[in-house]
Amino acid sequence: MLATHFAPAPRLRPPSEIENQQSKFQKAFTLLEILVVLAIIGLLAGLAISNVDKIFGGAQTTTASLFVKESMKTSLTTYRIHLGDYPSTSDGLMALINAPANKADRWRGPYIEGGKVPLDPWGEPYQYRYPGSKNKTSYDLYSKGPDKADGNEDDIGNWDAAAAAAPVK
Numbered sequence: 142m143l144a145t146h147f148a149p150a151p152r153l154r155p156p157s158e159i160e161n162q163q164s165k166f167q168k169a170f171t172l173l174e175i176l177v178v179l180a181i182i183g184l185l186a187g188l189a190i191s192n193v194d195k196i197f198g199g200a201q202t203t204t205a206s207l208f209v210k211e212s213m214k215t216s217l218t219t220y221r222i223h224l225g226d227y228p229s230t231s232d233g234l235m236a237l238i239n240a241p242a243n244k245a246d247r248w249r250g251p252y253i254e255g256g257k258v259p260l261d262p263w264g265e266p267y268q269y270r271y272p273g274s275k276n277k278t279s280y281d282l283y284s285k286g287p288d289k290a291d292g293n294e295d296d297i298g299n300w301d302a303a304a305a306a307a308p309v310k
Contacts, residue, residue: 147250159270176293184269201262201263201287202262202286202287202297204262205261205286205297206297208259208261208267208284209267209283209284209297209298209299210283210299213234213253213267213282213299214299215251216237216253217237217252217280217282220236220237220252221250223247223248223249223250224244224247224248225247226271227271227280228241228269228271228278229271230269230270230271233258233269234253234257234258234267234269237250237251237253237258238250238251238252238253238256238257238258239251241246261284261285261297262284263284263285263286263287263288263289265284265285266283267282267283268281268282268284268291269281269282270284270285273300275298275300276300278301280299281298281299281300282298282299283296283297283298283299283300284297284298285297
């Protein structure tokens with residue numbers, strides 16, 4: 142009889158061993174993906190936090206501008222229709238909540254809700270003058286702005302900036 146010599150067949154891995162190696166690779170890859178995503182989120186959060194003043198500062202300025210140019214206009218105009226004139230500087234915006242003593246018979250307010258004059262976005266009271274120094278035939282209503290100092294370039298008022306800056310003739 143002829144003796145044939147066969148080389149042993151290469152040992153094949155059982156399917157379960159191959160699946161385990163693929164499973165380990167997939168888990169590691171998924172973990173790597175999660176770490177990359179977390180790093181990106183952290184980077185974006187850092188950028189957002191560093192720009193929060195710019196983002197919300199613009200919103201606060203817009204809020205103050207809308208309040209002095211639009212929100213109070215209706216209340217002050219209604220007051221003027223009922224009483225014949227805007228509140229005096231000394232009566233101020235409180236005249237929209239409580240009747241001035243010398244005008245109680247014609248006062249039909251309150252002209253603003255909530256029982257108190259709203260504060261500007263920086264927690265300061267809005268400033269009111271009648272007659273206005275910027276609006277000669279009307280009132281000046283303004284916020285002192287982010288620096289909370291009166292009379293500088295960051296004041297936010299109900300006047301046209303170009304007209305207010307023009308020299309008086």
